[in-house]
Amino acid sequence: MKINKKRLLPLGVCLFAFAMVALMADKQWSEKQQQIDLITEFYKDHLSRPDQRQASQVPPGSFYSKELEALVDANNQLCYALSRGDDICGYGADGDVFLDAQEVSPSLDFERAGFRAERVGENMVEAVFNVYPDMGAAYERQIRYALVYEDDKGWRVDDMQFAQGRSMREELQQENDAVLARARDLADTAGWVFNYLGNEDMLDRAVRFIDFPVQVCDQYGICAAMKRDDPRLLQALDVLADRNADLTTLPKSGEIQAADGKVVGIGPLDFTFRNRAWWVTKVDLRRL
Template sequence: MKINTKRLLPFGAVLLVLAIAGLLADKAWSEKQQQLDLITDFYRDHLARPDSRLASQLPPGTFYSRELEALVDANSQLCYSLSRGDDVCGYGADADVFLQTQEASPTLDFDRSSFKVSRVGENIVEATFNVYPDMGTAYDRQIRYVLVEEDEGWRVDDMLFSDGRSMRQEIQQENDAILSRARDLGDTAGWVFNYLGNEEMLDRAVRFIAFPVQVCDQYGACAAMKRDDPRLLQALDALADSKPDIGNLPKPGDVQASDGKVVAVSALDFTFQNRAWWVNRIDLRRLPASPLAPRHE
């Protein structure tokens, strides 16, 4: 039987096109399923944990995109290095950002949460669930995840909340606020002298000291001291006993921050360095408190 090759060639081409189309369809379906699985698997694990996790506590490279992970890491570093007062610092430090609540049902688990996930846009996955199933729809939650494909697979590039907020925007705003407060001498001095006014909080004033710190006693003897030097606490005690006049503290915005700038407030010299104001000199000869006076060394 003679085979008509002229007819087979077009037929083969059709089969090839159909095969390619099928492979592309399978790939598209697989990618969509991977997106859904990323969010579903995350919540299955998250809701199985007895304690909530902070946004900064997820294993590196497993959930966030590289850009979002860098932003979360920057937030953690800023809180560690520059947020020195008693304010809560860290994105989601006072709530579970993945559940959008400060408190969830003690019996909440993946099944009871009525968790559902769906694709609602190009590379956008929506998760819905309830954090207090016994309390009705008031505790329904809806979070959208913007995904990006990286070498390791699909990763979360942003979280969009039902009230219009964005994880990226909130973290950036908090980072900017931390840097802004660290540049404000009035804020820094306020925390320091607040702690100096309470004997039980003297150790907290140490958060604002750059070590080694120069300390001069009432007789003019000066020494560079490390954090664990017992003489440092004695100097802070003397400051506290002097009852410095906090009425002379700089007000917010009074002093323009610039690298290396030194400002004396009472017996303390504050120097702006490493993006914040730090105490780098304690001079007990300046007691009682003196007005704000710029100094240059």
């Protein structure tokens, strides 16, 4: 039997095209499933943990995109270095970001939460669950995850979108900006410092605002550079605690403009702006 090569060629082309279409469809299905699996597996792990996990505690490179991880890291570093008062600092520090709640049912787990995830757009996965399953639909949460593909890691979360149009990226940037703004505000820094100095039980908190080594001058004009653990520093702070500061002399918010190296004296303390914040750089007991 003779084989008609003229007929085989179009047939081969058709079969090849069909195979390519099937391969592309399978690849697209696989990528869509990978997106859903990323979010589902994360929640299986998250809801099995006995302790709450902060946004900054997610293992590097495992969940966030490089850009989002950089924002989370910046937030963590800014809070550690510049948030020196008693304000809560850290994205989601007062709740659970991934559950969009401050409190959840003590018995909550993956199964009881009724978790489900589905794609709701191009590279977008919506997670739906209930943080108080016994309390009804009022406690249902919907969080959308915008995903991006990174060559070295695969699909990663580039943003989280919550109810009322809230966005993880936007909230992180807002908090980072707020931390920097407070650190640049001399009124905020001085307010915390003199508040702590007014209470002998809080002198250690005032130390958070001191840039070491700090210059300390006693009542007789003898000055020395002191480290954090120098007992003479605590003695000087005790003297300040015994003298109630005149808080009416504190600057108003925004009254003093920050500039690198700028020094402003308030009562017995000199504040210097450096490293993105105001720091106590001199304690002069002669100015009491």
